[in-house]
Amino acid sequence: MTAAGIDNVRFEARLLLSHATGLSTEELISRGRNPAPPAHEEALRGLTARRVKREPMAYILGEREFWGLPFKVTPAVLVPRPDSETVIEAALSLMPDRTRAWRILDLGLGSGCLLLTLLKEFPNARGVGLEASPEALAIARGNAEALGVAGRGTLREGDWRLPDWTRPLGGPFDLVVSNPPYIEASTIDGLMPEVARHEPRLALDGGPDGLAPYRVIAAVGRELVAPGGLLLAEVGEGQAIEVAEIFGAGGLQPGAPFKDLGGIDRVVRATH
Ligand SMILES: C[S@@+](CC[C@H](N)C(=O)[O-])C[C@H]1O[C@@H](n2cnc3c(N)ncnc32)[C@H](O)[C@@H]1O
Numbered sequence: 001m002t003a004a005g006i007d008n009v010r011f012e013a014r015l016l017l018s019h020a021t022g023l024s025t026e027e028l029i030s031r032g033r034n035p036a037p038p039a040h041e042e043a044l045r046g047l048t049a050r051r052v053k054r055e056p057m058a059y060i061l062g063e064r065e066f067w068g069l070p071f072k073v074t075p076a077v078l079v080p081r082p083d084s085e086t087v088i089e090a091a092l093s094l095m096p097d098r099t100r101a102w103r104i105l106d107l108g109l110g111s112g113c114l115l116l117t118l119l120k121e122f123p124n125a126r127g128v129g130l131e132a133s134p135e136a137l138a139i140a141r142g143n144a145e146a147l148g149v150a151g152r153g154t155l156r157e158g159d160w161r162l163p164d165w166t167r168p169l170g171g172p173f174d175l176v177v178s179n180p181p182y183i184e185a186s187t188i189d190g191l192m193p194e195v196a197r198h199e200p201r202l203a204l205d206g207g208p209d210g211l212a213p214y215r216v217i218a219a220v221g222r223e224l225v226a227p228g229g230l231l232l233a234e235v236g237e238g239q240a241i242e243v244a245e246i247f248g249a250g251g252l253q254p255g256a257p258f259k260d261l262g263g264i265d266r267v268v269r270a271t272h
Pocket residue numbers: 077078079080081084107108109110111112113114130131132133136158159160161178179180181182202203204
């Protein structure tokens with residue numbers, strides 16, 4: 001795996017071994033000297049071959065933790081990123097009343113990590129999620145069931161590039177969150193292979209300047225965000241100022257961005 005350009009090989013190899021054998025790290029250590037059954041060897045070879053092709057670990061293991069919660073992931077959805085937890089932190093800090101029956105909208109559900117985590121954190125909230133990919137939507141629905149929040153979420157197939165796309169959403173909402181695709185289309189092929197070759201293009205491609213989805217959201221911001229409500233959008237590095245301007249031009253009031261753990265302006269906020 002080192003030859004394939006993968007860092008952290010020992011750590012990943014242990015995870016793959018654990019996945020192939022069904023044994024925990026502790027069990028692997030205590031039974032490490034026993035010969036492996038052929039079925040386990042074969043399974044490990046298969047998993048390693050996938051990783052050498054730079055398939056993300058999360059797709060191989062089938063799961064990724066986000067905000068301490070387990071999310072099923074497949075190649076149909078973006079792998080949830082720690083940076084996106086900044087959206088959750090921002091929501092919790094700006095909406096401290098956990099008991100209110102907030103109405104929440106998530107544009108671009110993917111695995112559902114944003115909306116479903118918010119529904120866990122706000123136990124009386126109800127949410128609507130929009131997703132263009134039917135395969136991703138199926139994963140998000142499965143995650144909603146597994147996390148016990150399906151009864152408070154309406155997860156819909158829809159595309160914000162189509163006319164009247166907001167009509168079925170039933171807004172306005174107290175909180176609108178989105179981690180839209182924000183990579184400049186021409187730069188996607190130059191990203192690390194895990195992203196460029198394996199993650200869904202629809203989850204990455206933000207148009208020629210990476211900002212197309214923010215313009216779409218801004219155009220309907222005052223319709224989707226209730227008066228007094230909040231919009232929180234994840235942005236790529238260096239995009240926060242422009243996105244705040246786009247939201248401002250759409251008639252919302254942008255505020256100071258939230259930084260991720262790396263100190264990068266990661267979430268733009270705007271109020272109505
Ligand atoms: C960057 S991913 C974020 C997924 C998830 N919210 C997260 O934070 O991991 C963006 C998501 O938006 C969806 N998407 C892209 N274009 C869309 C569109 N025009 N209408 C609805 N959803 C779209 C993609 O399929 C993808 O699931």
